[in-house]
Amino acid sequence: MRKALISFALSAAAGAAAITAASAADKPRNSQQRLEERLQKELAQLKPQAPVECIGTRFRNISLTAIGNKLIYRESRNKIYVSDTTGGCENVARGDVLVTRQFGTRLCRGDIATTMDRVGRFYTGSCAIGTFTPYTKG
Incomplete structure (x- = not known):
């Protein structure tokens, strides 16, 4: 039982780390997309x-x-x-x-x-x- 809890805790921690890493990798792309959208919006008025x-x-x-x-x-x-x-x-x-x-x-x-x-x-x-x-x- 104790081994099962430890392995569950480790797999949960690994999953949380993977989710955090994936969201951190998406942030630059999302901010880049926001900048591109803002530029397109500005240029549409000019x-x-x-x-x-x-x-x-x-x-x-x-x-x-x-x-x-x-x-x-x-x-x-x-x-x-x-x-x-x-x-x-x-x-x-x-x-x-x-x-x-x-x-x-x-x-x-x-x-x-x-x-x-x-x-x-x-x-x-x-x-x-x-x-x-x-x-x-x-």
Whole structure:
């Protein structure tokens, strides 16, 4: 009887650990899906314009977020640039810093960007910036 209770307790603990691990694995995917849905909702209210090769970064307050292989530059509530990258800069979504090497005051297609861990200051990836699709109000 005692052995049966111990084996039952161990199997219950293992099952709980498996459920916890499975739900922890689903969280990043779910948060990623929520970000994608929020971006699609924002972009649905804006009109896409013709893609541009470069965006100016001087004297602009541009915020950056990443969703998958896309880098989203928010200039304002009414103007968003979306750039598809070659992949490798996804760690920006988890809080890494995007380091770009610009020549001048513009960020252009083909520029190389690297991601760096905020705390450890080690490189975590790199990608090439793609064309920028502007989305504007009206």
